[in-house]
């Protein structure tokens with residue numbers, strides 16, 4: 549039984565804990581499939597999203613998950629809070645504790661910010677993306693989607709292509725996928741591949757046309773133009789020519805392969821619209837599964853504190 553107070557990353561989570569989250573998410577997905585939009589799982593709980601960076605999917609799905617399960621859901625944007633007057637993260641957290649918050653979901657540009665917050669508050673903390681470090685709930689929903697499609701992660705060949713250097717999604721996926729027995733290849737230009745990749749027990753490639761062969765899952769990553777230093781790749785057009793996922797490239801993968809992307813998609817950069825909207829695309833399925841995974845996580849974390 550999941551007994552932790554916080555969910556800060558998949559690096560320190562066990563295979564058994566991941567499996568419990570996935571099986572609980574399966575139950576939540578069944579509830580959603582019955583078009584049930586009110587459950588009592590979080591009745592009387594206060595859930596706060598505290599986002600220091602923009603978000604569409606993560607924040608909305610956490611808020612929806614909390615509301616579906618009967619919690620009081622509150623959103624705080626850093627730009628509209630006393631953070632803009634100089635309040636520290638710890639003071640903000642202590643004030644949320646004082647307001648009887650049960651769960652704080654935080655996104656922050658600094659790696660480690662959720663860990664700092666978790667050490668200083670009574671509330672459970674969920675990392676919704678910290679700097680270049682981790683985005684564990686995105687990886688959990690990605691893994692859930694792969695398991696839903698293929699039944700098991702054992703032996704699955706997953707290619708993660710794109711801006712690996714700046715991707716917290718890639719890091720969390722690698723930790724989770726390796727624990728569940730999938731093989732992972734990361735593919736990018738050398739300048740977008742961080743040095744630590746070999747230590748993470750993944751294959752590394754600079755040639756998408758080669759490593760995509762027989763892949764079961766091809767995950768494109770957003771080119772994070774806002775985090776780029778100059779000169780990491782010559783131009784968007786050249787990047788797209790070598791690393792863009794086109795229908796022709798996708799034909800090299802397994803015939804039953806699926807295409808995934810955490811969003812937001814830069815159409816024409818990492819994926820063509822034909823691929824993003826095609827039959828093999830699971831991008832919107834990921835989003836709905838994200839709701840089920842976040843419902844599961846909110847339930848498990850608050851239950852373990854009861």
Ligand code: CP
Nearest residue numbers: 603604605606810811
């Ligand atoms: N995948 C993801 O984190 O999307 P948002 O930035 O919209 O939350």
